[in-house]
Amino acid sequence: MKRFAQLFRRRQLDSELAQEIAAHIEEKAEELVEAGMSREKAMVAARARFGNSTAVLEQSREVWSFASVESLLRDLRISARGLRRTPLFTAVAVATLALGIGANAAIFSLIDAVLLRPLPFPQSDRIAVLWERPPKTINTASLGSRNRQNPVSPVNFLDWRDRTRSFDAMSAVSSFPMGLSGFGEPREVSALQVSASFFRILGVQPLLGRAFDRSEDVPHGPHVAVLGFDLWQQQFGGDRSVVGRTVRLHDEPYTILGVMPEGFDLSFAHADLWVSIQIARGMDSDEGRYLNVIARLKPGVSVAQAQTDLSAVARQISVERPYASRDWDAGVVPLYEQTTGEVSAALLILCGAVTFVLLIAAGNVANLLLMRGTGRQREFALRAALGANRGRIAVQLLAESLLLSIGGGALGVALAFAGLRAIVVSLPALALPRVEGLGVDARVLAFSMVLCLGSTFLFGLVPALALSRTNPDEALKQGGLRGASRGHRRLRGLLVVAEVAVSLVLLVGAGLGGRSFLNQTGVNRGFRTDHILTMRMFFAPARYYDDRRRARYLDQILARVRALPGVEAASSAHFLPMVGIVSGSGFHRMDQPEPTPGTGPHADYLIVSPRYFATIGVPFVAGRDFNEHDTFSSEPGIIVNQAFAQKFFHGEDPLDKRLGLDWNIRHGVIIGITADTRQTDLKVDPQPTIFLDQAQTPSYFGALVVRTTLPPAAVASAVEQAVHGVDPDQAISKVESMEQVLSESVARPRLESVLLCIFAAVALLLAAIGLYGVLAYSVSQRTREIGIRMALGANSQQLVRGIVGDGLGLILAGILAGLVMSLALTRLLGSLLFHVSPTDPLTFAGVCGLLVAVGLLASWLPARRAAAVDPVGSIRVE
Amino acid sequence: MTDDEQRSLFPGALEMMVLQTLRLGPLHGYAIAQHIRQTSEDLLQIEEGTLYPALQRLLREGWVGVEWGVSARNRRVRIYHITSGGRKQLQREVSSFDRMFTGIRRVMRPAES
Numbered sequence: 001m002k003r004f005a006q007l008f009r010r011r012q013l014d015s016e017l018a019q020e021i022a023a024h025i026e027e028k029a030e031e032l033v034e035a036g037m038s039r040e041k042a043m044v045a046a047r048a049r050f051g052n053s054t055a056v057l058e059q060s061r062e063v064w065s066f067a068s069v070e071s072l073l074r075d076l077r078i079s080a081r082g083l084r085r086t087p088l089f090t091a092v093a094v095a096t097l098a099l100g101i102g103a104n105a106a107i108f109s110l111i112d113a114v115l116l117r118p119l120p121f122p123q124s125d126r127i128a129v130l131w132e133r134p135p136k137t138i139n140t141a142s143l144g145s146r147n148r149q150n151p152v153s154p155v156n157f158l159d160w161r162d163r164t165r166s167f168d169a170m171s172a173v174s175s176f177p178m179g180l181s182g183f184g185e186p187r188e189v190s191a192l193q194v195s196a197s198f199f200r201i202l203g204v205q206p207l208l209g210r211a212f213d214r215s216e217d218v219p220h221g222p223h224v225a226v227l228g229f230d231l232w233q234q235q236f237g238g239d240r241s242v243v244g245r246t247v248r249l250h251d252e253p254y255t256i257l258g259v260m261p262e263g264f265d266l267s268f269a270h271a272d273l274w275v276s277i278q279i280a281r282g283m284d285s286d287e288g289r290y291l292n293v294i295a296r297l298k299p300g301v302s303v304a305q306a307q308t309d310l311s312a313v314a315r316q317i318s319v320e321r322p323y324a325s326r327d328w329d330a331g332v333v334p335l336y337e338q339t340t341g342e343v344s345a346a347l348l349i350l351c352g353a354v355t356f357v358l359l360i361a362a363g364n365v366a367n368l369l370l371m372r373g374t375g376r377q378r379e380f381a382l383r384a385a386l387g388a389n390r391g392r393i394a395v396q397l398l399a400e401s402l403l404l405s406i407g408g409g410a411l412g413v414a415l416a417f418a419g420l421r422a423i424v425v426s427l428p429a430l431a432l433p434r435v436e437g438l439g440v441d442a443r444v445l446a447f448s449m450v451l452c453l454g455s456t457f458l459f460g461l462v463p464a465l466a467l468s469r470t471n472p473d474e475a476l477k478q479g480g481l482r483g484a485s486r487g488h489r490r491l492r493g494l495l496v497v498a499e500v501a502v503s504l505v506l507l508v509g510a511g512l513g514g515r516s517f518l519n520q521t522g523v524n525r526g527f528r529t530d531h532i533l534t535m536r537m538f539f540a541p542a543r544y545y546d547d548r549r550r551a552r553y554l555d556q557i558l559a560r561v562r563a564l565p566g567v568e569a570a571s572s573a574h575f576l577p578m579v580g581i582v583s584g585s586g587f588h589r590m591d592q593p594e595p596t597p598g599t600g601p602h603a604d605y606l607i608v609s610p611r612y613f614a615t616i617g618v619p620f621v622a623g624r625d626f627n628e629h630d631t632f633s634s635e636p637g638i639i640v641n642q643a644f645a646q647k648f649f650h651g652e653d654p655l656d657k658r659l660g661l662d663w664n665i666r667h668g669v670i671i672g673i674t675a676d677t678r679q680t681d682l683k684v685d686p687q688p689t690i691f692l693d694q695a696q697t698p699s700y701f702g703a704l705v706v707r708t709t710l711p712p713a714a715v716a717s718a719v720e721q722a723v724h725g726v727d728p729d730q731a732i733s734k735v736e737s738m739e740q741v742l743s744e745s746v747a748r749p750r751l752e753s754v755l756l757c758i759f760a761a762v763a764l765l766l767a768a769i770g771l772y773g774v775l776a777y778s779v780s781q782r783t784r785e786i787g788i789r790m791a792l793g794a795n796s797q798q799l800v801r802g803i804v805g806d807g808l809g810l811i812l813a814g815i816l817a818g819l820v821m822s823l824a825l826t827r828l829l830g831s832l833l834f835h836v837s838p839t840d841p842l843t844f845a846g847v848c849g850l851l852v853a854v855g856l857l858a859s860w861l862p863a864r865r866a867a868a869v870d871p872v873g874s875i876r877v878e
Numbered sequence: 879m880t881d882d883e884q885r886s887l888f889p890g891a892l893e894m895m896v897l898q899t900l901r902l903g904p905l906h907g908y909a910i911a912q913h914i915r916q917t918s919e920d921l922l923q924i925e926e927g928t929l930y931p932a933l934q935r936l937l938r939e940g941w942v943g944v945e946w947g948v949s950a951r952n953r954r955v956r957i958y959h960i961t962s963g964g965r966k967q968l969q970r971e972v973s974s975f976d977r978m979f980t981g982i983r984r985v986m987r988p989a990e991s
Contacts, residue, residue: 016956017930019954020907020930020955020956021927021930023906023907023908023949023953023954023955024907024908024911024926026953027908027949027951027953027955028908028926030951049925049926050925050926050927051925051926051927051928052925052927053927055927056927056928056930056931057930059930059931060930060931060933060934062931063931063934063935063938
């Protein structure tokens with residue numbers, strides 16, 4: 001309160017202090033006069049004895065803390081005036097900072113949405129996802145990075161649930177598309193079959209009505225559904241009376257029990273609605289592994305303890321059911337890790353990249369401030385002589401930096417906002433988990449504020465300290481004060497070297513990322529993507545439970561589609577290439593002794609219709625395709641790829657050999673061999689694959705591949721109509737060209753490498769501006785020297801060479817430092833790179849060449865200006 | 879600069895001497911400076927001006943009070959007096975200063991011999 005009052009009494013304090021100081025000096029002078037000095041001499045001596053009265057006043061004022069706030073405000077006002085007077089400097093500095101802060105704000109909001117925000121479930125750290133872990137002998141390379149996360153078989157799930165002690169509850173989760181009708185337009189929805197405990201595990205209560213209970217997730221239990229908020233809004237208009245009503249899903253009546261609140265969803269198992277899963281022992285699908293499992297840990301049980309518990313049960317199962325589960329283990333993955341695991345490495349690399357951009361931006365602005373400050377050294381000297389102490393001048397300079405970074409921050413947040421929009425628009429749904437929460441919000445703004453303050457110190461402190469260390473005597477004596485002090489010049493050179501080094505690291509990172517991405521998209525896929533239309537379907541078990549009916553159904557669809565104008569060929573596969581999924585199971589050669597159950601070899605399985613290979617342009621190496629003579633009554637045919645033939649037949653001819661299969665058809669004969677294709681992901685090499693005929697072992701999943709003479713989009717609706725001509729209720733999802741499918745499969749790596757390239761380009765630009773600025777400034781400061789040297793006979797070529805040489809020296813030093821840093825840092829990229837080594841010489845050489853070229857350009861421009869100096873005029877300048 | 883010379887005492891030394899001086903009775907600024915100079919027998923050559931920020935700090939902490947008065951030479955001046963808080967502070971400072979000084983002497987002794 002006293003200090004507050006003091007603020008208002010500032011004028012009074014000032015005048016009192018001034019009077020007091022005057023009285024002090026008078027007293028002293030009077031004393032000296034009494035001792036016999038003349039009046040004038042006494043006054044001079046008294047003042048000398050007293051010291052700098054302006055400084056004393058200022059220091060006294062600063063004792064009161066409010067006075068400091070006041071002086072800061074004053075400093076800001078003065079700085080704003082100064083910045084307005086030099087609009088070009090201000091614009092360049094603000095734009096530079098905006099790039100740095102904007103890039104950081106954008107990446108931060110990505111990281112915040114994807115990694116930092118807690119999952120929207122209470123005690124989400126207690127929720128885990130459970131997987132089966134296949135033994136090492138099984139080839140799971142097709143699953144890529146998720147190869148240790150295998151879905152779970154229903155019977156194993158039941159054993160886990162009944163025998164483990166670490167979990168409060170465990171729920172099976174199985175997702176598939178369903179046709180929704182009986183309420184508004186029929187449409188396809190993502191349905192998740194779940195156990196009754198699902199909602200309890202996630203800890204979320206329905207918004208309306210209730211969730212399932214134990215009596216509803218048993219076989220032949222009632223058909224009940226819980227709606228997701230979005231579906232409720234879109235399809236039912238948010239009608240609260242929807243609870244208790246009946247809708248049709250896959251043509252069967254389901255009673256709506258409740259509605260879940262907004263935002264309730266699992267990013268790895270998205271759902272529009274939930275229906276009860278009805279599994280029990282002894283079902284015919286026991287042996288397939290297709291369930292996801294989530295569980296809630298008991299209070300006080302750690303993930304490691306739960307892992308031990310679950311592994312013990314998996315070992316029992318391995319002994320009890322060796323034919324299906326020999327040496328299979330199980331894994332407990334915390335939900336957070338499951339949600340973010342794959343993307344966190346890439347996001348952290350981007351985070352590193354934008355930090356570098358900000359460092360370079362800060363370096364540049366520090367350089368600009370130093371240059372501007374050097375020109376103002378006389379002003380600082382004068383102020384120091386008038387009693388401003390070093391701290392005051394430094395604070396004044398920092399105030400200027402603060403204004404610049406606030407301007408840069410505001411512009412940067414706007415940039416980030418626009419950039420995020422672009423990112424969200426360019427990303428297909430679900431390419432990034434939890435990206436729906438993305439945006440510029442209070443957290444991002446707070447982060448940007450911290451960045452502003454942080455960068456103020458980053459780029460403001462060095463110049464502030466360097467410039468405030470002005471010796472007033474020297475500076476004022478030095479007449480023209482044109483030559484910047486040597487120390488400042490060295491400092492600026494050092495900043496440029498650092499900028500070049502950091503941008504080299506970024507360029508190398510972007511170069512490696514870019515090459516890796518190009519390698520990925522340019523890799524031999526083995527199938528064509530142009531003029532192929534795709535769409536995905538799931539055949540409702542209620543209607544197509546019968547194998548023959550299901551097989552005939554898809555045949556009918558294909559017959560209609562093939563008859564359409566503009567369609568060259570049409571077929572189906574149970575999973576499309578490049579969508580990350582394939583089936584896998586065991587098999588054995590029947591001409592060799594049958595292995596002990598569970599120890600035989602393993603391959604990918606794909607169920608296709610006749611002409612699948614012809615449709616997507618995969619040639620046969622030997623044998624024949626499936627045809628209309630392959631039916632339920634004939635011996636099942638098998639087509640294998642070359643990878644399979646090489647791995648399991650070692651040069652023998654596989655044709656006409658018989659294979660025993662761990663599949664619902666128990667065996668078959670190899671009728672054809674095709675060329676290799678990549679199936680799950682561009683990064684995954686072609687895997688040994690067994691192709692079976694949809695007509696002989698029909699799947700519930702079926703994706704159409706249609707080769708067209710027209711652009712695929714032009715025939716899409718005709719194909720959909722053809723499907724609905726066979727069954728009007730058939731749900732169809734993701735009508736896309738194969739090129740779209742492919743492009744979506746690399747959407748995330750593409751985004752990552754595009755962002756890296758953008759940041760690297762920004763870094764290069766900033767470093768070039770920094771180099772140019774330093775050289776241009778030194779030329780302008782040395783106009784007179786250059787003029788004299790020219791007058792003394794130096795020719796302009798020598799001058800240009802000298803200045804370009806200076807620039808080149810800085811660039812080379814930066815490159816050297818950058819190479820050392822890069823070699824240390826690119827190691828971290830290792831696992832993310834595809835077919836390119838982290839020390840790829842081509843990338844390194846290219847980046848160095850680029851930097852030298854840009855550096856030469858940035859030095860040549862100021863050098864040319866120096867060469868154009870008019871010797872006579874320049875000497876007259878002063 | 880002035881700041882640096884003050885440092886060459888040690889932070890708070892000037893304030894301590896001011897409080898010590900005021901313990902003898904209320905004084906105005908110039909008289910305080912006089913007294914410090916005389917009692918230190920000119921050993922401490924402080925710029926007199928530095929006294930005023932120190933006095934402001936003491937006022938801020940409530941260790942001295944001030945009112946307008948008249949100097950011996952009949953000039954209107956501000957006269958400072960020590961408060962009871964100031965006396966306590968002085969005691970604390972002196973004892974910690976003594977401890978510090980003893981400590982320094984102990985460290986220095988081996989070098990002397």
